[in-house]
Amino acid sequence: MKNKLLIIEDEASLAKQLKWGLSDTYEVMIANTVEKARQLISSDVFQVVTLDLGLPPYPDTPEEGLRLLETMSALTPYTKVIVITGNAEQENAMKAIALGAVDFCAKPIELELLKIILKRTFRIYELEAANRQLRQECRNNYSLCDMLGISPLMEDLFKLIPQVSVTHYPVLIRGESGTGKEVAARAVHSLSGRSQEPMIVINCGAIPENLLESELFGHEKGAFTGASGQKIGKFEHADGGTVFLDEIGDMPLGLQVKLLRFLQEGTIERVGGTRTITLDVRVIAATHVDLEKAVKEGSFREDLYYRLNVVPITIPSLRERQEDILLLANHFIRTESQKLHQGKVSLSSAAVSALTSHSWPGNVRELQNCIYRAMTTSAGGIISPSDLGLSEEPTNSQEPVLTIKEARDAAEQHAILRVLTITGDNITQASKLLGVSRPTLHDLLKKHGINR
Numbered sequence: 481m482k483n484k485l486l487i488i489e490d491e492a493s494l495a496k497q498l499k500w501g502l503s504d505t506y507e508v509m510i511a512n513t514v515e516k517a518r519q520l521i522s523s524d525v526f527q528v529v530t531l532d533l534g535l536p537p538y539p540d541t542p543e544e545g546l547r548l549l550e551t552m553s554a555l556t557p558y559t560k561v562i563v564i565t566g567n568a569e570q571e572n573a574m575k576a577i578a579l580g581a582v583d584f585c586a587k588p589i590e591l592e593l594l595k596i597i598l599k600r601t602f603r604i605y606e607l608e609a610a611n612r613q614l615r616q617e618c619r620n621n622y623s624l625c626d627m628l629g630i631s632p633l634m635e636d637l638f639k640l641i642p643q644v645s646v647t648h649y650p651v652l653i654r655g656e657s658g659t660g661k662e663v664a665a666r667a668v669h670s671l672s673g674r675s676q677e678p679m680i681v682i683n684c685g686a687i688p689e690n691l692l693e694s695e696l697f698g699h700e701k702g703a704f705t706g707a708s709g710q711k712i713g714k715f716e717h718a719d720g721g722t723v724f725l726d727e728i729g730d731m732p733l734g735l736q737v738k739l740l741r742f743l744q745e746g747t748i749e750r751v752g753g754t755r756t757i758t759l760d761v762r763v764i765a766a767t768h769v770d771l772e773k774a775v776k777e778g779s780f781r782e783d784l785y786y787r788l789n790v791v792p793i794t795i796p797s798l799r800e801r802q803e804d805i806l807l808l809a810n811h812f813i814r815t816e817s818q819k820l821h822q823g824k825v826s827l828s829s830a831a832v833s834a835l836t837s838h839s840w841p842g843n844v845r846e847l848q849n850c851i852y853r854a855m856t857t858s859a860g861g862i863i864s865p866s867d868l869g870l871s872e873e874p875t876n877s878q879e880p881v882l883t884i885k886e887a888r889d890a891a892e893q894h895a896i897l898r899v900l901t902i903t904g905d906n907i908t909q910a911s912k913l914l915g916v917s918r919p920t921l922h923d924l925l926k927k928h929g930i931n932r
């Protein structure tokens with residue numbers, strides 16, 4: 481199927497000539513008035529439109545064309561508009577670009593030049609459409625890229641990460657070990673305009689100090705004993721993409737200066753090299769240590785800390801988002817059972833209680849390992865607390881039988897106590913999280929005898 485091009489042009493002979501010259505490649509429609517153009521735009525989807533700025537009833541001024549351009553930006557924001565201007569009307573072309581046109585072509589039109597502009601513009605449309613599709617696929621109600629979560633804290637992250645991803649600033653991701661800092665970094669990268677380029681991961685704590693600089697920035701032949709050839713570093717490999725510096729707190733002070741220089745100037749030098757290399761790399765750093773403390777103790781540069789901390793993202797521990805435990809556990813069970821070609825595997829009710837009452841010091845990674853281990857020992861497709869290596873919690877069968885009203889009250893009380901703990905007894909925040917007004921929350925506190 482051919483791509484659709486709309487030519488808005490009131491000069492009949494030119495319109496005909498363009499249609500003749502472009503119909504081999506595109507499905508071409510012509511509109512010779514603003515009304516006709518509006519009608520076609522609202523009834524069909526055009527990837528690209530060429531717009532003559534001088535349209536009737538005032539063909540000698542650009543006003544009608546510019547007004548139509550504004551309407552199109554509002555009605556069909558994804559459509560790409562190339563404006564056609566009279567000779568020496570650069571000022572109007574600039575106005576049109578400011579209003580959202582992607583390019584311009586001056587009359588008399590050189591068909592070959594217009595073909596090149598059109599080809600490029602259709603390509604831009606396709607890339608943007610692919611990006612929109614990717615964003616759509618990356619996001620649903622309980623996930624963002626590979627990050628799953630239904631807790632309010634994760635919901636907040638799912639809103640923040642797409643906003644952060646479209647900027648070029650460095651990102652500092654904090655969170656306990658195993659909370660999902662790397663998956664968050666991947667989401668930032670995947671949702672950015674750099675997603676087609678690599679994201680290179682470097683664990684600053686895992687590489688010996690003397691090798692880290694050459695690993696990051698590369699080296700020239702003979703730079704040090706053993707440097708028998710030139711080496712391209714990770715930053716150069718990531719040009720156009722992202723570098724994820726995990727455990728940034730472990731980066732030696734000497735190297736911190738070089739990273740700071742890169743963040744300020746966008747340049748690096750290979751070890752033993754004299755040439756300054758300019759690179760376009762976005763830096764995402766992660767840490768599970770308290771960097772403010774490291775700054776105070778002198779093991780982390782304050783200027784680098786501020787440079788990295790432009791956009792901080794904090795991944796909450798699994799303890800703070802209990803709602804996510806079963807979602808994640810079931811996700812890991814589903815993906816692992818598919819991989820191992822096992823039939824349906826489920827959690828026993830005792831296993832559910834054990835999972836939700838464990839404190840998960842190792843966070844999502846601990847939960848994942850726990851599920852994987854359990855899947856190797858579980859029998860008959862049912863995972864029990866002992867498969868999980870967790871102690872048995874009282875199951876529902878051992879709990880007293882409750883009426884619906886008692887069960888509702890207990891759930892209400894549980895939700896209130898949890899949210900008060902999360903918010904540090906902040907009633908305004910707690911009422912927001914619970915979805916009730918402050919006075920209603922006060923009534924509920926009284927009802928349940930909660931005295932905070």
Ligand SMILES: Nc1ncnc2c1ncn2[C@@H]1O[C@H](COP(=O)(O)OP(=O)(O)OP(=O)(O)O)[C@@H](O)[C@H]1O
Pocket residue numbers: 626627628629655656657658659660661662663664726768808844845848
């Ligand atoms: N929200 C999530 N949804 C699905 N999987 C997750 C989520 N968070 C973490 N994981 C999984 O848990 C494991 C640990 O995550 P990740 O490596 O991103 O954590 P981390 O905080 O970077 O860990 P470390 O501090 O040890 O480097 C990975 O296998 C990851 O896929």
